[in-house]
Amino acid sequence: MDAKRSGPQAPRLAEIRSRWLDAVIAALQDDQPVVGAALVGSLGGGRADDWSDIDLLVVVEDAALHDFVAPGRLPSGPGQLTFAIDARHNGPRGTRAVSAQYILDRLPLWVDWHVHPVSLAHWPSDCSVVFDPRGVGRTSADFSEYLNRGQHEPFIPKSPQEHQAMLLALVPVAGKQLARRSPEAARTIEFLGGPYEPEAAWEDQLAALRRLLDGFSTLGRPDSLAAAHAFLALLEETLYRTAA
Structure with missing residues (x-):
């Protein structure tokens, strides 16, 4: 754990998160346009506690970027998708991001999807690569630095x-x-x-x-x-x- 105080044990939350993640990773591995995936944020950096949300960095073929983040396209695993919002402004130009909430066993799970085209992608230094058959390159930048490089995508106004x-x-x-x-x-x-x-x-x-x-x-x-x-x-x- 880092200097941030971790929360008390909540094994039910950790089990729900693990079950969702196992199913979604399996689905991503079978998804033809997906080049690789990594855990980022606290899970990727080994700083997670039972209360931690999920941050996923998914690398896709360039031509698939737009369709991959379309409503209903991202895998939901065993969860019910109840909320999703375009969060592309949280990433550099040419990438996409979606913040979503899923419900499993009547409890919410927050997931931040970061979807990057393979032509712009590198694995941040503090991520945990889940699968990478094509050998995406590494960068010395941590995930925060990686997201904040260059210009960002514009903010999409919300109703x-x-x-x-x-x-x-x-x-x-x-x-x-x-x-x-x-x-x-x-x-x-x-x-x-x-x-x-x-x-x-x-x-x-x-x-x-x-x-x-x-x-x-x-x-x-x-x-x-x-x-x-x-x-x-x-x-x-x-x-x-x-x-x-």
Whole structure:
């Protein structure tokens, strides 16, 4: 682990993540335009805990880039895709990115897909390559440096409904930060529309997240809403057990 505090053990989350990842990697290996794949972020760098999300770097044939990130094209494994948004602005020109939420066993899993054409691709120094039959080259840059090289893709404006759906999907992300007792939790709660209370007890921050969920009840996304409530219930149970 790095200097960032890891969260308490939550084996159910780790099992869901592992099961999704095993199925999706198998699907990617059988996907003809896919050249290779690697874990990046905390999983790729060996810094993950049970609360960590998934960051995948997928290298595809240049001609397949546009179609590969089309709605419904990315593999969902055993999960139900409940949210996906174009996040290409998070990567350099000529690449694509999608942020998505899947639901497995009634709990949410956040996945950031980074899809790069083989002509521009290298494996970052801090990634974990899952498969690479063509021998994509390496770079000395870490993943953050790799993403921030050169000019970025332009931001694609989101509709108000898309923005609200994204905020709902980010509630469990705030819960993950709360599990780690990270100061980022207070900032994320504020971004979601709640109060900025960095000194508040975790019980109060959890209550703020539940109030925010009540505001999403009319959004028409019952599966995401139920999964977020289930995630916060698991978070509360885990933190009380840890404190006991």
